[in-house]
Every structure is written in structure tokens, then in C-alpha cells.
Amino acid sequence: MADTMLTPSTPKDASGNKIDITKVRTESSIKKQRSLKWLVPTIYIILLMLPIYWLTNMSFKTNQEILSSFTLWPANPTLANYRVIFSDPSWYSGYINSIIYVVLNTIISISVALPAAYAFSRYRFLGDKHMFFWLLSNRMAPAAVFVLPFFQLYSAFGLIDTHIAVALAHCLFNVPLAVWILEGFMSGVPKEIDETAYIDGYSFPKFFIKIFTPLIASGIGVAAFFCFMFSWVELLIARTLTTTDAKPIAAIMTRTVGASGVDWGVLAAAGVLTIIPGALVIYFVRNYIAKGFALGRV
Amino acid sequence: MDKTYNNKAWLLVLPVFVLVALSAIIPIMTVVNYSVQDTFGNNEFFWAGTEWFQDVLNSERFWNSLSRNLLFSFIILCIEIPLGIGIALCMPKKGPWVPVCLVLMALPLLIPWNVVGTIWQIFGRADIGLLGHTLDAIGVDYNYTSNIFDAWVTIIVMDVWHWTSLVVLLCYAGLASIPDAYYQAARIDGASKWSVFRFIQLPKLRGVLIIAFLLRFMDSFMIYTEPFVLTGGGPGNSTTFMSIDLVKQAIGQFDLGPAAAMSLIYQLIIILICYVFFTVMSHTGADKPEQGAAE
Numbered sequence: 174m175a176d177t178m179l180t181p182s183t184p185k186d187a188s189g190n191k192i193d194i195t196k197v198r199t200e201s202s203i204k205k206q207r208s209l210k211w212l213v214p215t216i217y218i219i220l221l222m223l224p225i226y227w228l229t230n231m232s233f234k235t236n237q238e239i240l241s242s243f244t245l246w247p248a249n250p251t252l253a254n255y256r257v258i259f260s261d262p263s264w265y266s267g268y269i270n271s272i273i274y275v276v277l278n279t280i281i282s283i284s285v286a287l288p289a290a291y292a293f294s295r296y297r298f299l300g301d302k303h304m305f306f307w308l309l310s311n312r313m314a315p316a317a318v319f320v321l322p323f324f325q326l327y328s329a330f331g332l333i334d335t336h337i338a339v340a341l342a343h344c345l346f347n348v349p350l351a352v353w354i355l356e357g358f359m360s361g362v363p364k365e366i367d368e369t370a371y372i373d374g375y376s377f378p379k380f381f382i383k384i385f386t387p388l389i390a391s392g393i394g395v396a397a398f399f400c401f402m403f404s405w406v407e408l409l410i411a412r413t414l415t416t417t418d419a420k421p422i423a424a425i426m427t428r429t430v431g432a433s434g435v436d437w438g439v440l441a442a443a444g445v446l447t448i449i450p451g452a453l454v455i456y457f458v459r460n461y462i463a464k465g466f467a468l469g470r471v
Numbered sequence: 472m473d474k475t476y477n478n479k480a481w482l483l484v485l486p487v488f489v490l491v492a493l494s495a496i497i498p499i500m501t502v503v504n505y506s507v508q509d510t511f512g513n514n515e516f517f518w519a520g521t522e523w524f525q526d527v528l529n530s531e532r533f534w535n536s537l538s539r540n541l542l543f544s545f546i547i548l549c550i551e552i553p554l555g556i557g558i559a560l561c562m563p564k565k566g567p568w569v570p571v572c573l574v575l576m577a578l579p580l581l582i583p584w585n586v587v588g589t590i591w592q593i594f595g596r597a598d599i600g601l602l603g604h605t606l607d608a609i610g611v612d613y614n615y616t617s618n619i620f621d622a623w624v625t626i627i628v629m630d631v632w633h634w635t636s637l638v639v640l641l642c643y644a645g646l647a648s649i650p651d652a653y654y655q656a657a658r659i660d661g662a663s664k665w666s667v668f669r670f671i672q673l674p675k676l677r678g679v680l681i682i683a684f685l686l687r688f689m690d691s692f693m694i695y696t697e698p699f700v701l702t703g704g705g706p707g708n709s710t711t712f713m714s715i716d717l718v719k720q721a722i723g724q725f726d727l728g729p730a731a732a733m734s735l736i737y738q739l740i741i742i743l744i745c746y747v748f749f750t751v752m753s754h755t756g757a758d759k760p761e762q763g764a765a766e
Contacts, residue, residue, distance in 0.1 A: 210561045210563075211561075211563070212561075213557065213558055213561035214558055214561055214562050214563075214572055214576075217558050217576075217635075217639075218572065218575050218576065220632070221575065221576065221578065221579060221632065221636070222575065223594075223601065224590045224591065224594045224601075224602075224632065225578065225579075225582075225590065227590075227593065227594055227600065227601045228589075228590050228593065228594075231593065231599070239599050240598070240599065243599075243604055245601075281490075285486040285487050285490055286487060288483035288484075288486065289483055289484045289486065289487040289488075291483060292480035292481075292483035292484050293484070295474060295475070295480070296474055296475055296476070296477045296479075296480035297474045297475070297476045297477070297480075298476065298477060298478045298479075298480040298481055298484075299478055299481070301480075304484060304488070306746070308487070308491060310741075310742050310746075311491055311495050313689050313693075313741050313742070313744075314495070314738060314741070315692075315693035315695075315713070315714055315717075315737060315738070315741065316693065316695065316714070317693070317695055317713075317714035317715075317717045317718050317721075317734075317737075318498075318502065318717065318734040318737060318738055319494075319498050320718060320721065320722065321501075321502075321721045321722065321727075321730070322497070322498030322499070322501040322502055323494075323498055325501060326497055326498060326501070341490075341493075341494060342494060344490055344491070344494055345491065345494040345495055348487055348490060348491055349491065352487060402580065402581055405581065405583060406580075406581065406582065406583045406584050407583075407584070408583060408584055408585045408696050409695055409696060409718070422583075423583040423584075423585050423586060424585075426585070426586070426589065437593070437599065440589065440593075441593070444586045444589055444590060447582065447583050447586050448578070448581070448582050448586070451578070451580075451581025451582060452574075452578060452581065454581070455574055455577050455578065455581055456574055459570045459573055459574050460570065
């Protein structure tokens with residue numbers, strides 16, 4: 174492929190001098206462009222941040238200020254909206270519920286996906302391709318299709334309104350995803366490592382935990398990140414399977430619509446608080462994200 | 472990598488198989504069950520054959536929501552893919568700003584989907600939202616709750632805001648994996664910026680672009696929460712996409728038969744596309760080692 178790029182426009186025996194000139198010229202032009210190039214991501218990020226800023230801005234205002242005057246920043250910043258959320262158990266338990274089922278789901282997904290991903294990356298077996306395709310097709314299943322059957326299935330087991338029900342339901346799309354991501358990372362580990370370990374007398378579980386898992390630690394990080402993310406943002410299934418005790422925060426937010434209209438300030442504060450866990454997680458895995466995406470496994 | 476043939480590997484896949492089978496096959500069988508039966512309540516079911524499927528395929532409602540959904544997916548793909556590539560090309564390759572950019576760009580991806588809807592619901596309101604207020608101030612008559620065109624524009628802008636970063640991150644990772652030698656060769660040739668893009672960057676991005684394209688197609692085809700929060704499917708039925716329509720039918724009206732038949736057709740469309748996706752993916756996967764060897 175590189176050959177096709179070497180177009181005949183190059184002088185046949187380009188002297189070192191000539192190449193130098195072109196190099197200098199392009200480098201300086203690149204530098205010039207770079208100063209302009211900066212603008213594009215900057216403008217993009219500013220546009221991304223505007224709606225989030227607006228929400229944050231509103232969360233520090235009183236309803237009085239939100240509705241009566243239009244201000245670009247809070248005139249009298251107040252924490253009252255946040256105080257409402259942190260002092261009312263029916264509000265803050267929503268965050269706890271969400272975090273419990275998201276963490277449960279991430280642990281279940283990763284622990285069942287690890288051995289399966291190893292099998293897919295190391296062995297051929299009866300129906301392996303079909304199995305892999307079938308798993309992936311679940312990632313593409315619309316949640317709306319599953320809402321009603323899930324409700325009936327979990328009612329039959331008496332699991333409605335428990336954290337584990339939501340965690341298990343989210344496995345539908347997170348387990349295939351975790352298998353897919355981990356398989357990508359595991360295929361990057363040379364097979365010779367496995368063979369050497371077996372020759373050295375390691376049993377499979379010992380080898381897997383002591384040698385293999387540390388090697389794909391970054392892969393586990395990326396997979397956990399995506400499991401966390403997709404479980405955290407999903408609402409349709411989570412809302413259907415819970416009524417009060419395990420209700421996610423995203424569903425509790427609809428409570429702000431009361432008899433006297435919408436409590437905009439509290440709604441905004443609750444929204445801002447749902448962004449924070451995601452922001453924290455993304456900050457911790459920022460160096461792995463690019464790598465995870467590079468594998469093209471999302 | 473050459474793999475050994477070993478059917479014992481099934482033991483390792485078994486937990487995943489059981490777990491996903493539980494949460495996929497049983498629900499789907501329930502849906503199949505409903506789709507071929509009729510009920511008059513009291514848990515008494517009668518065989519209805521393919522009646523519901525014929526009903527759904529003949530109903531204008533189904534084709535309307537399907538075509539709305541296809542149009543929506545088409546529009547957002549036309550905007551998000553080129554925009555994502557463009558922004559990824561302009562990103563700095565290294566330096567202290569890279570992690571900052573990545574974290575800020577990934578932020579919308581981690582906001583719960585109904586909060587995304589809420590953010591835009593607030594942002595677009597003429598009385599309290601920055602966007603709605605600004606548009607109002609410069610004299611644009613904008614109201615996403617009553618005007619069909621405005622509702623569509625708002626949903627599309629919201630989706631672009633929400634998901635373009637995914638395309639950017641994918642393309643950025645794809646670009647980062649291009650070895651420097653390619654650019655040096657192009658520089659020696661005096662290649663123009665356009666030919667660098669056309670003959671080096673675009674071919675190398677092919678793999679991630681296919682993924683970005685299909686992920687965005689799938690997710691926009693299944694979109695539910697964001698438009699539901701923002702417009703509730705209105706004004707009228709103008710933003711009622713497939714998923715919204717389905718939930719309305721299954722839970723709102725409790726028309727289990729038609730809803731189940733529609734679910735299966737919906738799922739079938741997605742599986743078909745998924746299959747194409749899988750074949751294309753495995754083909755690009757097969758190309759990669761050769762390219763790597765040629766370098």
C-alpha cells in the first residue's frame with residue numbers, strides 16, 4: 174500500500190538537500206495549521222459543555238430566579254437544591270440503588286466473560302462462530318422488546334424491585350460486550366505464555382489468576398468501564414423492574430413534577446449529580462479509553 | 472493466531488451461555504408465544520397463527536414509525552460520521568491537552584439517557600433555556616413541543632451532541648494507530664493534505680469507521696429514552712420512533728399480540744443488519760495481519 178503512495182512526482186534521485194527543503198516547508202506549514210486546528214476541538218468541546226453548564230448553572234439557582242429572570246450565571250448561588258437531595262432518603266437512596274446494581278452488573282459481567290473470552294481467543298470448538306455471533310446479536314437487541322418479558326420473568330421468580338434483577342437484566346447487553354472487548358485484549362497476548370506456564374506445572378485456574386489476569390489488566394479495566402457506562406445510562410429496563418426499594422435515581426427524577434409545576438432547581442441538581450459518577454470513572458480510565466477504542470471493540 | 476480444536480472450551484463458555492440464554496432466549500420465547508396467540512383476558516389464550524404479523528405489516532402505524540426511524544438514523548449518520556472524522560483529524564496527537572480533550576468529549580456518553588433528554592428539554596425552552604431564549608431573542612420562532620420541524624431539529628441536535636464523541640474517539644484511536652513512517656513517506660513525496668487523508672488516513676480508518684457506522688445505526692434505530700423525555704413522541708406522532716411505539720403498544724395499551732409481532736419484526740431487522748455487520752467485521756479482521764506484515 175505504501176508503494177502506491179510513492180507517486181512518480183518525486184525527483185528520481187532526490188538529493189538530501191531537496192528532501193530537506195520539502196521537509197522544512199511542510200513542517201512549518203503544519204505548525205501554522207496546527208494553531209488553527211486547535212480551534213475545531215475547542216469549539217466542539219465548548220458546544221458540548223454549554224448544555225451541561227446550563228444545567229449546572231440552574232442547579233445553583235432558586236426556582237424564583239430560574240423562572241423570573243434570565244441570568245447567565247447564578248446571581249445568588251445557593252446550595253438549597255442539593256440540600257434537598259442529600260437530606261431526603263427517597264432522593265439519595267436512588268443514587269445508592271443505581272450504584273449497587275451497576276457495580277453488581279459489572280462484577281457479574283466481567284467474571285463470567287473472562288473464561289468465555291479466553292475460550293474464544295484460544296480454542297476452536299463446536300459452534301464457536303455461531304455462539305459468538307449469537308452473543309453479539311444480543312448487544313443489538315432493543316431494550317423495548319425485552320421490557321415486558323423481563324417483567325414477567327422476574328415477577329415469576331419474585332425478583333421485582335431487587336438490585337440483582339436489574340443487574341441480571343443488564344447482563345443481556347453487557348456480557349456480550351465484555352466478552353468481545355476481553356477477547357480482543359486476550360488475542361494480543363502470545364500463546365507461548367500459556368504453553369510455558371503449563372510446562373512449568375501451573376494448573377489452568379492458577380495460571381489464569383496468577384499469570385494471565387495481570388497481563389490483561391488494562392483490558393479488564395476497559396471492559397469494566399463499558400459495562401459500568403451502559404448499565405449506568407440505561408433506564409427503560411431499570412425503571413420497569415423496580416418500584417420503590419431499588420429504584421434508580423434517573424427514574425426518581427420524574428418526581429420533581431409536582432402539583433405546583435416542575436421543581437426546576439432540584440431537577441437540575443439531581444441531573445448534575447448523575448453526571449458526576451460517570452465523570453469520575455472516565456477520569457480514572459482516561460489512558461485506557463483510547464486503547465480500548467483502538468481495538469474497535471465497543 | 473492458530474487455535475487448537477478443543478470442545479472442552481465449551482465449559483468455559485457455559486456460564487456466559489446460561490446467563491445470556493436466561494435473559495435472552497426465555498424472554499424471546501415469551502414474545503414468540505404472545506405473537507401467535509390471542510387472549511380475551513383471564514389468562515386464556517387462543518391460537519392466532521400469523522394473524523398479528525399480517526396485522527402489523529398491513530398497519531400504517533408500523534410503516535410510519537419504521538420510516539421515521541430510518542429517516543432519523545439516516546440523518547444522524549450523515550451528520551455524525553463526517554463531523555466525527557473531521558474533529559478527530561484536528562485533535563492534537565500528543566501533549567497535556569489530549570487527556571483533557573478525551574475526558575471532556577466522553578462526558579456526554581456517560582450521562583444517563585433520560586438526563587440527556589432533561590438537559591435538552593431545559594436547554595430548548597424559551598422561558599428558562601439558553602438555546603430557546605437565545606433563538607427567541609434573535610427572532611426565531613422556535614418551539615419543540617408544538618412544531619414538528621423544531622422537534623425533529625432538537626432531537627437530531629441532541630443526538631449529535633450526545634453521540635458524535637463516540638465517532639471522534641473511535642476515529643482518534645484509529646488515527647493514533649497509523650505508524651509515523653506513513654506520514655514521512657507522504658511528506659517525502661510532497662503529498663497534499665487531501666491525498667494524505669484519502670490514501671493513508673481513510674483506508675486505515677476503514678475498520679473503526681465500519682464499527683462507528685454500525686454502532687450509531689443500531690443505537691439510533693433503538694432510540695427510546697431521549698426523545699421520550701424530550702417530546703414524548705409528539706407533537707402528534709411525529710417523533711414516535713419504533714421503540715416508543717412498541718412500548719406504547721405493549722405497556723400503554725397492553726395489546727400483547729400486535730406488540731409481540733412487532734417486536735419480532737423489529738428484532739429481525741436488527742439481526743439482519745447485525746449479520747452483515749459481523750461478516751464485514753470479520754473480513755476487515757482478516758485483512759489486518761497482512762497489512763501489518765507488509766509494513
